[in-house]
Amino acid sequence: MRIKDLFLLLLLFSSLLVNAQQKEIDSLENYYHYSQDAKRMEICLELSALYRNIDPSKGLEFAKEGITLARHFKDLKTEAAILNEMGVLYRKLGELDKAMLYHKDALVIFKSTNDIMGQAYCFSNIASVNIDMGYYEMALEYANRSLELKKKLGDENQIAYSLRIIASIYHESGRYSEALPYYNQAMDYYERLNNKTEKANVMLNKAIASSSLHDDFTPEIVDSLFSQAQIIYERVGSKYGVAAVHFHRADWEVRVENYTAAEQYYLKVLEITKEIDAKVLYLKALEKISEFYEIIGRNQTAYDYLSEYVRLQKELFSESKAKEVASIESRILLREQEQEIDVLEAQQKTRNVIIVMIFVLLIAIVLFLLFFNQRYKEIKRLNNKLNDEVTHRRKSEEKLKESEEQLKVLIEDKNRFLSIISHDLRSPFSGMYGLIYLMEEQYDELSDEKIKEIIDRLSKSSSQINELLEDLLSWANLSSGNIVFKPEIFNATKLINEVVDINTYRLQTKDISCRYDSSTQFIRADYFMVKTVFMNLLTNAIKFSDSNSQIEIEREIIDDRIVFSIIDHGIGMNEDALKKIQQPGKHVSKSGTMGEKGSGVGLLLVYDLLKKHGSQPEFSSSPGEGTTVKFSLPVK
Template sequence: MKILLMLGLQISLLYAQSGLDSLLKNISGTPDTTKIKILNDYTWNNRNNRPYEALRSGEEALTISIAIKNNKLRAKSLNLIGVVYRNIGNYEKALGYYKNALHFSETAGDSSQIAYSYNNIGGIYRLVGNYPLTLEYVLKALKIFESMNDKEGMAFCTINIGLVYKNQEDYSKALEYLNYTLKLRNEINDKAGKALALNLIAETYVDIKKTDIALQYYYQSENEYKEIGDQKGLSAVWGGIGGIFYSQNLIAKALEYRLRALNLSYKIGYIEGQIAHHNNLALIYAKRNDTLRAENNLRKALSLANGLKAAYIQLECYRYWSQYYEMKKDYKSAFGYNKKYVALKDSLLSQENISLVKSMESVYKAEKTEKENAILLKDIELKEKQRNYLIIIVLLVVAISLVTYSRYQSKKIANENLKELNTVKDTFFKIIAHDLKTPFNAIFGYTELLKKDFDKLSDSEKLSCIDDISRSAKQNFQLLENLLMWAQSQSGKLEFNPKKLDVKKIIENSADLLFHLAKNKSVALEIECGDVQEITADEQMMKTVFRNLISNGIKFSNPNGKVVISANKENDKIRFSVKDSGVGINDETKQKLFTKNRVASTTGTQGERGTGLGLVLCKDFIEMHGGKIHVESQPGEGSEFIFTLAVG
């Protein structure tokens, strides 16, 4: 058996050399930086299944980065080589590479690699049982990744924290962090990270004797690992499944899975797996009264563990020796190994270490909360300034608009223009008196409340006030934009500058501006551009049209609804549509939507205010482009605003 394993390993190494040599030949003519990036990717992708090939490609990348004096790429190569050494159980060498990576990433000012270096160093300290030092480094990394919103990096950190709590037997905290890791991996569609998180969650459920739940997670993890071809992950999962079968006294199935896992761990040089599988095989053979094989497996596991110098792995070896002798009814030997196990476990799980880990996590969370509060206070100050600017601008817009209209009168159409001016004047005053006044009153009210009762209010009450201030300011800002555009349009001062525009880009930019509004209301925004690529149109006008129509869709959608923005070519026209799943419009209201002299306030599904100016602007701007707009809607069935523009 041993000869076959060694032969398989030699064959895989020869195959790996051939694959890497072919890659090096193919990239020989590429620029050095490109070559390094390709080799670094190769190192990462082969870290589990072909670690010795990964080491060679990593060293190639490192040599080139040193030659061209690129410290940023050098730091990444060092980190990746360290990962491979960690995977094959050479923790001392891995730590050396990680510390070098930290030095050169700091020299290069590369925040991402600084954070990865911290987390990697923390991972080594976790493996050797120094949990306070683990948390010190991992939390440094987590702060950097959070500041960058790097979910992949955050997930690497939270899995380390989860494993610290698992090893300290705080299983509820372990599951909290491991499930959060799984959530992050799902959000970024990282199958390898998802498979690992599922496997570790399964192991934690095994620790708390919930094997039925554990088996479900193991099978999910196995499917993910099979899909991506990760042999290291499969070795761990098969070993875990074998362990559950052993606990259920299904010895034949347990042996089958453990041997399969052991063979795979030797094939890829996965030493931690080899130790775990040898230990578990020992108990399986002991159950079958095969003393020779049982003790050979235990000796092999302990020998490998001593080479790793990993305290928690040595701890497991002592536990398996004790269990073995207990099965043999050699209680003296069992007691001796149990004594070693308890002594080492006490040093790893000392109350001082556990308290220090929890204290470090508490400090991290407190610092995070303090930082978030500081940001919220700055937002309040910013909203107050924006409110003051908005008031000044509104007054200026109204004054300019009135002057413009008064000078435009002529004798021939004096009565008609005077009537139009009175309508516009009434509309502006109505907006100022009601639609602008209401949000400002809300802002004044909440800021006074915060100012007077800040220390009395709970955090949730403060956040509620801030949310209302933010929402009122945003409503006023959008209303002001529409007022300004309308005033320019009616006064004839709005320039019409058509040019080639990227349809998808202009729709995405408009949707991005309203993303947080939609998110706060749990409304999904979907874009479907079909084969339409370009139109000739005025960029500012098109942005205004899309912004108003999308905002309208969000406003009249219920929570968990959606707004779909689409563009499709129909003969010599382009058909644009903004469709919501909201409350719909009755026939009477539809007749008034695009009429200037019937502009009126409307209220959204959550009390959002508006004047109807946006739809009037949309109609004006679309008609300036030679297009038409109409609405299709029934009460309770949502609304679809459709407009067409000529191609070209």
């Protein structure tokens, strides 16, 4: 049994504390919303530490706010503590390079303030990062430096913790005999501290290390260590600890070919873990006992346990995948927030948001493929004829295809976004620059009438840029999932009236009238989204209408939906233009009857917003006869 398996079991021990931690988190978050200044800074530190094993990304949010407050109050001690905690959070997220940087930054501050225990904590955490990186000699160096400082301070609990880290480094690197003395010292400390649970944990580690010495270990010693650990777990009421002892003891009995005892211990593990609903350890035991029965030639029994293993593995895989998706979403949100800060500092970095999202998605797909490949090989080695594995593989391939399609959509959105930025946004800016340059160079020579004309053109360009940016922002937020669909019941007539009022200037400029039914009509939809749809469609109708014409907004109830029609009598579209505009996601831009510019983003936004309501725009048009746009929304 390798130490990686033991780390898995010890991680499961920590899960028993999650419920208690969640209650403490809820209480602190309530206090957080009402706290201010220094107290808020302290709560941020506590919450970041509590979220360490539950949601590291959430913990980073509190840590970053805490850092800002600590630097504002020039509180070096708290700043160092939060930096050190941020290193732990990044290590939990697998970002080891960032973790190392934050731990070293914290170490510099702790040294400057002569905080010995703070330095010891940093050395321990740097050792843990090096273990994850596989740099065992470097990890030993930092772990020993941490141990020396803790001995100077005389903190026996922390001394025992450092001894366990050093032992685990030797254990992980296969140097079992060198790990044993450190396990013994850790047990002595926990004995003096009367910490029975930790003593049992270390004793179990020692038993596993001793049994890994092959010909150099004494069976009686290993048996005694397992027995003592089991007795302590039973006294403190830890059924999970007892199950862990049986699990490793069974593995040891298989190695010494004591198959009768091994079978009894495996069966006890299954019985206890099923009773306490410890699914992961139960799954591990099913895999081991299936391998055990295959070794002794009881293939049918091995097959039965393997079938149960595959069934439960699928169930746990689904739960794990859901947590992984939640974690990815949380990390994407965190990166978006960081990008927003960068945008405020330099507008040119806006494109990085989309790049980061695609990069994270690609990493998730690669991790999923690696995990699937590993599981598939393990099950195929045991029994190539399992029908359940075939079904599992097909479902995984379907999920992969869905992920590939989603990736294609993201890439298309990115390219479309960059096209709009490079063409439609650059053009009005270039025009504005030319006009401003003209005024700067020839201001004294220009007449008042010419200056007024230039200012009018600058105003129109600014308005055009503002409208484009508003549409781009709405489209980007909708595409990234930042806009939440919130249907409610409201008066559609009142909404239409607001949209018409907003467009009064445009209507008056071209002497266009707008006719619609003013009677009350309630619908159930997202108010903001529907208003955006009407705003874009009415603006387009005005844009492509001739002067002295009329626009009608009609409605008709069909079954449980109401169909809205926006009708203009403008220039209309030919068949080719109509086909292009009816393709969802197609970027189409055309100038209006008075040369009004457009980006086509508004129509993209209309398609996405109506899709949320189970609808899409339908266009009918002929050149010179105008255009009709129809869409439907749910009735109250």
